[in-house]
Amino acid sequence: MHYFANPLRxxxxxxxxxxxxxxxxxxxxxxxxxxxxxxxPMDYQQGDAYRIIFVHVPAAWMALxxxxxxxxxxxxxxxxxxxxxxxxxxxxxxxxxVFCFLALVTGAIWGKPMWGTWWVWDARLTSMLILFxxxxxxxxxxxxxxxxxxxxxxxxxxxxxxxxxxxxxxxxVDWWNTLHxxxxxxxxxxxxxxxxxxxPLLTLALAFKLYFVTVVILRVRAEITExxxxxxxxxxxxxxx
Amino acid sequence: MTAAAALFAHELRLAFRSGGExxxxxxxxxxxxxxxxxxxxxxxxxxxxxxxxxxxxxxxxAVTLTLERLYAEDxxxxxxxLYGVSGLSFEVVALVKAAxxxxxxxxxxxxxxxxxxxxxxxxxxxxxxxxxxxxxxxPTLTLIGGIGAALLVQSRRGGLLLALxxxxxxxxxxxxxxxxxxxxxxxxxxxxxxxxxxxMLLGALALGPFATAAALRLALE
Numbered sequence: 001m002h003y004f005a006n007p008l009r010x011x012x013x014x015x016x017x018x019x020x021x022x023x024x025x026x027x028x029x030x031x032x033x034x035x036x037x038x039x040x041p042m043d044y045q046q047g048d049a050y051r052i053i054f055v056h057v058p059a060a061w062m063a064l065x066x067x068x069x070x071x072x073x074x075x076x077x078x079x080x081x082x083x084x085x086x087x088x089x090x091x092x093x094x095x096x097x098v099f100c101f102l103a104l105v106t107g108a109i110w111g112k113p114m115w116g117t118w119w120v121w122d123a124r125l126t127s128m129l130i131l132f133x134x135x136x137x138x139x140x141x142x143x144x145x146x147x148x149x150x151x152x153x154x155x156x157x158x159x160x161x162x163x164x165x166x167x168x169x170x171x172x173v174d175w176w177n178t179l180h181x182x183x184x185x186x187x188x189x190x191x192x193x194x195x196x197x198x199x200p201l202l203t204l205a206l207a208f209k210l211y212f213v214t215v216v217i218l219r220v221r222a223e224i225t226e227x228x229x230x231x232x233x234x235x236x237x238x239x240x241x
Numbered sequence: 242m243t244a245a246a247a248l249f250a251h252e253l254r255l256a257f258r259s260g261g262e263x264x265x266x267x268x269x270x271x272x273x274x275x276x277x278x279x280x281x282x283x284x285x286x287x288x289x290x291x292x293x294x295x296x297x298x299x300x301x302x303a304v305t306l307t308l309e310r311l312y313a314e315d316x317x318x319x320x321x322x323l324y325g326v327s328g329l330s331f332e333v334v335a336l337v338k339a340a341x342x343x344x345x346x347x348x349x350x351x352x353x354x355x356x357x358x359x360x361x362x363x364x365x366x367x368x369x370x371x372x373x374x375x376x377x378x379x380p381t382l383t384l385i386g387g388i389g390a391a392l393l394v395q396s397r398r399g400g401l402l403l404a405l406x407x408x409x410x411x412x413x414x415x416x417x418x419x420x421x422x423x424x425x426x427x428x429x430x431x432x433x434x435x436x437x438x439x440x441m442l443l444g445a446l447a448l449g450p451f452a453t454a455a456a457l458r459l460a461l462e
Contacts, residue, residue, distance in 0.1 A: 161410065
C-alpha cells in the first residue's frame with residue numbers, strides 16, 4: 001500500500017506508463033472520431049446533429065467517474081493518510097470539473113437544435129450542474145489553506161460527505177423534476193442504438209479515460225515538482241540565515 | 242455527560258449574552274425577504290406563488306451564513322484545544338454545538354415563520370405547515386452546515402466558500418421542504434415528503450457529527 005508513497009517510486013511508474021497512455025489516447029481518439037464523424041450513419045430523426053453525443057456522453061460519464069475516484073481517494077487519504085491520494089485529489093478534481101463543464105456545454109449546444117432551447121431545468125441537466133458546483137467546492141476548499149496538505153485532507157472529507165450525499169441529491173432532483181414537468185417535450189425512447197454508432201461511442205469513452213490517465217499523470221508530476229521546489233526554496237532560505 | 246451538559250449550557254449562555262448576535266440570522270432573513278417585494282413587485286399573487294420557495298431558499302442562506310463563526314471563533318481563542326484535552330470526543334462537541342446553535346437560530350426562524358407567512362400573504366394552512374416543516378428541515382441544515390464550518394476553521398477564506406461547499410449538499414432539504422409545504426397547503430398530503438425530511442434529519446444526525454469531528458481533528462493537527 002505504501003510502496004508508492006515514495007514520490008520517486010511513483011514517478012518511475014508514472015514515467016513508464018505515460019508514453020503508452022499518451023499514444024493510446026491519441027489512437028483511440030482518432031479511431032473513435034473517425035468512426036463517429038465519418039463511418040457512423042446519419043440519424044434518421046436528428047440528422048448530423050446527434051453526432052455531438054460522441055463527445056457529450058463520454059464527458060458526462062467521466063464527470064461521474066472522476067467524482068467516484070475522488071471519493072475512493074478520499075477514503076485512502078483519511079484512513080491510511082496516503083500522500084499519493086492527496087496529490088491525486090488535487091490533480092484529478094479540476095479535470096473532472098472540466099469534463100462536467102464539457103458535458104454541460106455540449107448538452108446546451110445539442111439542446112438548441114433538438115429542443116429549441118439552450119437550457120432546460122431537466123433532472124439530468126440540473127444534477128450535472130450541481131455536480132459541477134460540488135467539483136468547484138472541492139477545488140476551492142483544497143486551495144483555501146496555506147498548507148496544501150491540510151487543504152487536501154479537508155477536501156477529502158468534503159468529497160466523502162459529497163459522495164454520501166450525491167445519490168440523495170440525484171434522487172431529490174428526479175423527484176423535483178417529475179413534480180415540475182418542463183414544457184419542452186424530450187424523449188429518448190427511440191430505437192436502440194445501432195452497433196455502427198455504439199462502437200465509436202465506446203471507443204471515445206475509452207479515449208476519454210486514457211486522456212484522463214495521461215493528464216492526471218502530468219498533473220501529479222507537476223504537483224510533486226512544485227512541492228520539491230517549495231521545499232528547496234525553504235531549505236535555501238534556512239541556509240541563508 | 243456532565244462535560245457535554247456544561248458545554249451546552251456554556252454555548253447557550255454565550256448566545257444569550259452576546260446581545261444581537263442571536264437574532265442576526267432572523268434579521269438577515271427578514272431583510273432579504275423584504276427585498277423581494279421591492280424586486281419582483283408587491284402583487285399578492287406573485288408573492289404567494291414564490292413565497293414557499295422563498296422561505297426555504299432564505300432559510301438555507303440564513304442558516305449557512307450564521308454557521309460561519311461556529312468553530313472559527315473557538316479555534317482563534319484556543320477553546321478548540323481545550324475541547325481536545327477535555328476528554329469529550331469531538332463527535333459529542335459537534336452534536337452539542339449543532340444543537341445549541343439550532344436552538345438559538347433555527348428555532349427562532351421556526352417561531353417567527355407564521356409572521357413571515359403573513360408578510361407573504363400565504364393561505365391559512367401555511368401558518369401550521371411552514372413552522373412544522375421548518376422544524377423538521379432546519380436542524381438538517383445546521384448539521385450539514387456544521388461540517389462545512391468545521392472544514393473551514395484554519396482556512397484563509399470564509400463566507401462565500403462556506404456557501405459554495407455547503408449549499409449543494411443542502412439541495413435535497415430545499416426540494417423536499419418546499420414540496421412538503423406545497424403538498425400540505427394544497428391538500429394533497431405531505432406524509433411522504435415529511436418522512437423523507439425526517440429520514441434526512443436522522444441521517445444527518447447519525448453521520449454529520451463524525452464528518453464534523455474529522456474536520457475538527459484535522460484543524461487541530
